[in-house]
Amino acid sequence: MNAPAERRARERRGHWAERMAAIALMTRGYRILARREKTPLGEIDLIVVRGKRVAFVEVKRRATRESAEASVTAAQRARVRKAASLWLARNSGYQSYRIGFDIVFCIGLRWPQHLEDAL
Template sequence: MRTDPSRRRQQTYLAGHRAERFALIWLALRGYRILARRYQVHGGEIDLVVRRGATVAFVEVKARPTRDEALQVLTEAKRRRIERAAAVWLSRNPWASASVLRGDAVVIASRRLPLHIEAAFELRIG
């Protein structure tokens, strides 16, 4: 039996929202303040922008059956899209330019607690 592509897309979209909410709660419990969620600009998107102390992190959330599968989808192209969106976000929030900027990831795998990876990818902004 084949799954309707539009239904599958909707299920994937909703699963992504659930994963982002889970990651948001996980980070908030660890002292991060949420600055933005699903920040989109032409050519890029950031799942979460968070701050703790002097650090502003642009966070990519990935949910897959295993942590390894989730880490494999953090590609160079994805990093560039995050960088484009981060550059726009920083231009609209100039106070953050003085912060330590970081590209983090939160990996969500079945039956596991989220894994927050600080500095999971390099940000080349500027």
Template sequence: MPSAPPRRLPGTDERRARLRRGRFAELIAAAALMAKGYRILGRNVKTRAGEIDIIAVRGKRLAFVEVKRRLTRTDAEAAVSGQQAARIRNAADYWLAYRPRYHGHEQGYDLVLLIPRRWPRHIPNGL
């Protein structure tokens, strides 16, 4: 007797598509940062305090980067809440606690906005 196809939860396909678009946006943001001279230390870094989209370094500046992909710049900027910024700062503190090599670096909490048909916009200390 043939087995039934696996059941899918409602919205699973849309969730996977959003995840794929988000990962692609982070890849584009990382490439834009590298073009500006940053070295990517990690992408989708998970800590006990939360996830950091990109961690990058350029010289003595360590950037913890949140990536937002939206249809307009206004929507992208509005997508970052104060609570989310605090979570990223906490996750950055947790990440730094285990990496003494970077304790002397200047820390930045940056934002990269991705808007369709536009170059990625890097906003240093945008969080």
């Protein structure tokens, strides 16, 4: 497969994983505030809220749990936190909420695994 086609295929799989993660979170009572939120400081895959907790979620689709865990880098954690700070500054209604940095792993065709405060 050529490079552009492979890139499009990866993007489709990534979007599928984000949709599955959103569905899994909604079944747990979360409301989706934003998907693929782009800021000058980076992109946040999902922003969700449940009760008085707003969470910034990184979604990882990999073949194994080990490879998914290994794919979450310190640079990604920092990027999401910086982007979240900017988002909160622009959305002041959520500044009093408890803030979470979560991860959702999409491993194969299994139900997504949500880890609160793991990012």
